[in-house]
Amino acid sequence: MFDRTDFGPSNLPLPYGHCRVDPYDKALTTDCTAHSLIYDIATNSFRPLMVQTDTWCSSASVLPNGTLVQTGGFNDGERNIRMFTPCWDETCDWIEFPGYLSQRRWYATNQILADGRVIVVGGRRQFNYEFYPKNQNNNLPIHLSFLQETSDPNDENNLYPFLHLLPDGNLFIFANTRSVLFDYNQNRVIKEFPPIPGNDPRNYPSSGSSILLPLDENKDYIEAEIMICGGAPRGSFEGALQGNYMQALSTCGRLKVTDQNPTWVMEEMPLARVMGDMILLPNGEVVIINGVSLGTAGWEHGRGPVLTPALFRPYENIGSQWRFSIMSPALRPRLYHSSALLLRDGRVLVGGSNPHIFYNFTGVEYPTDLSLETFSPPYLSPMVDQVRPNINYMTSNILGYRVFSYITFTVTRYTSASEVSVRIIAPSFSTHSFGMNQRMVVLKMVGVTQVNGDTYYATIVGPSTAQIAPPGYYMLFVVHAGIPSSGSWVQVL
Numbered sequence: 001m002f003d004r005t006d007f008g009p010s011n012l013p014l015p016y017g018h019c020r021v022d023p024y025d026k027a028l029t030t031d032c033t034a035h036s037l038i039y040d041i042a043t044n045s046f047r048p049l050m051v052q053t054d055t056w057c058s059s060a061s062v063l064p065n066g067t068l069v070q071t072g073g074f075n076d077g078e079r080n081i082r083m084f085t086p087c088w089d090e091t092c093d094w095i096e097f098p099g100y101l102s103q104r105r106w107y108a109t110n111q112i113l114a115d116g117r118v119i120v121v122g123g124r125r126q127f128n129y130e131f132y133p134k135n136q137n138n139n140l141p142i143h144l145s146f147l148q149e150t151s152d153p154n155d156e157n158n159l160y161p162f163l164h165l166l167p168d169g170n171l172f173i174f175a176n177t178r179s180v181l182f183d184y185n186q187n188r189v190i191k192e193f194p195p196i197p198g199n200d201p202r203n204y205p206s207s208g209s210s211i212l213l214p215l216d217e218n219k220d221y222i223e224a225e226i227m228i229c230g231g232a233p234r235g236s237f238e239g240a241l242q243g244n245y246m247q248a249l250s251t252c253g254r255l256k257v258t259d260q261n262p263t264w265v266m267e268e269m270p271l272a273r274v275m276g277d278m279i280l281l282p283n284g285e286v287v288i289i290n291g292v293s294l295g296t297a298g299w300e301h302g303r304g305p306v307l308t309p310a311l312f313r314p315y316e317n318i319g320s321q322w323r324f325s326i327m328s329p330a331l332r333p334r335l336y337h338s339s340a341l342l343l344r345d346g347r348v349l350v351g352g353s354n355p356h357i358f359y360n361f362t363g364v365e366y367p368t369d370l371s372l373e374t375f376s377p378p379y380l381s382p383m384v385d386q387v388r389p390n391i392n393y394m395t396s397n398i399l400g401y402r403v404f405s406y407i408t409f410t411v412t413r414y415t416s417a418s419e420v421s422v423r424i425i426a427p428s429f430s431t432h433s434f435g436m437n438q439r440m441v442v443l444k445m446v447g448v449t450q451v452n453g454d455t456y457y458a459t460i461v462g463p464s465t466a467q468i469a470p471p472g473y474y475m476l477f478v479v480h481a482g483i484p485s486s487g488s489w490v491q492v493l
Contacts, residue, residue, distance in 0.1 A: 001351075002036035002049075004056035006075065007359060009033040012048050020050055024076035036094060038084075039372075041343060049084070052096045053077030059160075060429040061110040061118045061437050064471040064493075068429075069132060070094075071120050072105025079104055081132065102130050102141045107159035107204060110429065110436050114169055114466035119184055121173065122147050122161050129184070142187050150175040155237040157201035160432050162210035165439075167222050169467040172257055174210060174228065176201045181257065196228065196253045196264055205297040206232035207433040208249065209278040211286060213314055214423070214440040215468055217461070222468065225256045227314075229288055230273040230433075232296040240301035245294035248274035252312075270324050273306050275433050277340040279348050280440050281377055282423060282477035282484035286312040287327075287348060289375060290334035290433075297336055297432065299357050305333030305366070309375055332373065333366055339430040340375075344475050344487040347374040379483045386413040389420075389480040391488055392455070399424070399462040399474075399492045404446070408457045409478050409485065417448035419481045422460045424474035424490065441469045463492055 003010075006026040010033040014020070019032040034048030035055070054077035060070040067085040072078055079101040082094045101120070108123035121129040127148040128141035150158040158175035166172055170190060171182045177199055181190040202208035208231030215222055229252035236246045250272035253264045269288065276291035289309040292302035307329040316323045334340075336355040343349050353369040361367050379388075393408040407422060422443045428435035446459035458478065463469035475487035 001039055002051050002055050002070075004074065005031070005035045005051065005054045005077075006056070010035055012037065014048055014050055018050060020052055022053060022076060025054070026075060041349070047090055049093050051082060051094050053080050053098070055082070057107050057432070059105065059108045059110040059120065059431070059436060061112045062427050062429070062472060063112075063118070064116045066473050069118060071110060071118075071132065072101060072108055072123065074106055078106050100132075100134070102134070102139050103128060107432075109161050109163050109434070111163040111165055111171065112426075112437050112470045112472065113165060113184075114470050116471050119163070119171070121163055122159065122175075124156070124159060127151070144187075146173065146178070146180055146182075146189060147175060150178050152176065152201070155201070155205060155235075157203055157206050157234075159204040160207075160434055161203060162226075162228065162434060163436070164210070164212040164224075164226060165467065165470065166224050166257060167215060167465070167468050172212075172224075172226055174226070175203055179226075179255070193255060193257065193262055194264060197266055198249075198251065200231060200233045200249055202228050202231040204432055205237045205301070206234070207275045207297040209276050209288070209433045211278045211280055211435070211438060213254075214280070214284050214442055216442040217444040217464060217468070218442060222258070223256060224258045225254055227252060227254045227278070227286070229269060229278060230276045230291065232274045236274075236296040237298060237301065240295045240298065245301075245303045246296075248272040248291075248293050248295070265318070267318055267323075270310050270326055271306055271308060275302060275336060275338070276306070277338075277430065277433055277435065279340055279342055279435065280425060280438055281342065281379075282346055282425065282487065283379055283479050283482050284314065284423070284440070284442075285377070286314065287375065287377060288312060289340050289348065289350060290338045292335055299336070300355055302335050302355055305335060307331075307333065311377070327375070327378075330373065330375070332369055332371060334369070335366055341428055341430045341435065342425060342475070343374070344489070346380055346477075346484055346486065347376050349374055384483050387411060387415070387481045388483045389478040389485045391478055391485050394476075394488065394490070397488070397490050399476075399490050401462050401466065401492070402464055403462045405460050405462060406457055407460065407478060408451065408455060410454050411456065411480050412454055414450075414454065414456065415481050420448045420456075420458060421445060421479045422458060422476065423479060424463075424469065424476050424492070425487070426470075426472065426474050439469070
């Protein structure tokens with residue numbers, strides 16, 4: 001976890017008398033407090049880390065070796081990258097590479113690629129992209145006119161563009177209301193998809209959220225479907241500046257990009273929402289959480305917190321009463337600068353909220369909130385414990401491409417092999433209502449065999465291509481009758 005450095009000191013001192021010396025920082029040139037930490041979920045404890053330059057509104061991806069590479073930010077951090085590699089002791093910390101990026105990357109988006117590189121796209125007034133690691137022969141940014149075409153004169157509405165790597169190896173890029181299929185190797189737009197109906201923008205500051213629905217290796221032809229929900233009507237940012245907080249969007253659009261002639265399928269969410277986070281759950285459902293019902297992203301621009309998460313079930317028919325469900329409300333508003341991500345035990349970690357230029361804890365309608373809390377989806381109810389699988393053994397924590405693997409699990413009340421699936425979920429980087437690199441692959445199931453009593457083993461096949469599952473670490477879940485196990489970390493190589 002990390003925060004911007006230019007707000008002044010935090011309440012968490014750096015250890016061993018360390019201080020951050022930065023003559024270009026806008027608040028403190030010498031700062032002996034932490035603006036980053038590593039949080040141990042199991043023990044609810046944390047350790048301060050030292051980030052050197054400003055990470056405000058930056059982006060990140062997890063590399064195939066498990067290192068978090070973090071790109072850009074603001075002011076002195078806008079062209080830097082930072083790397084954090086996990087360790088078993090308490091020695092690991094951020095390593096910073098000043099000036100590594102060719103351009104300022106503030107409100108940019110990252111996507112891990114099939115070859116393990118990271119593409120970094122856009123940012124404020126940056127209509128281009130680049131790669132990490134950079135091309136040693138040519139480190140110049142590559143122009144992408146699509147980003148310039150989708151930038152509104154005053155509101156922009158194309159920052160933090162939505163990026164998804166598709167099974168054919170090309171990128172889906174969505175900005176404002178438009179989207180393209182993009183070949184990043186040839187710097188070529190292969191096709192432009194129809195604009196999302198309604199002509200209302202979905203990217204920052206009209207922040208909707210986007211996911212790639214699960215890719216299923218058990219199908220003869222792997223379909224890729226994008227889902228975008230929420231956002232703010234055109235003009236919302238300018239309206240909020242004048243104290244007019246417009247109603248957020250209540251629509252979701254789904255686009256099956258692998259179809260020959262894709263068209264958007266629109267449907268209504270139970271609640272209008274801007275700045276909501278969409279999280280893929282292990283059983284293939286989607287939770288939409290956080291955000292507000294009025295206004296837009298930006299300082300002081302949102303009103304009417306939406307405390308109630310919505311659960312979306314893509315396998316239910318449109319119009320079914322089970323398609324969307326309303327969950328129990330949260331206790332704390334989560335507005336601008338809040339985040340959410342999936343944990344290994346199936347909960348969703350939610351944190352933060354700061355709609356103010358500075359940290360304001362008192363005297364405001366929506367105080368700055370530095371707390372963390374978790375949302376427990378219905379599958380964590382004790383009422384379904386008897387059908388919940390528990391992973392006992394895996395042949396390896398490495399999943400090879402097209403390689404057979406075996407997983408032994410127990411379940412008290414087994415139904416049938418048709419109700420068992422094994423899924424892997426990539427770790428995402430969550431900021432500004434978008435989980436970069438969020439991805440689920442349903443692995444090919446060969447069969448399920450009973451060993452004895454309540455013990456079974458599943459035979460699966462590793463991902464078929466790196467385009468479907470880029471190399472790296474994933475959380476693996478066994479799902480039985482819609483109820484997932486706790487996840488186990490595996491590495492796809």
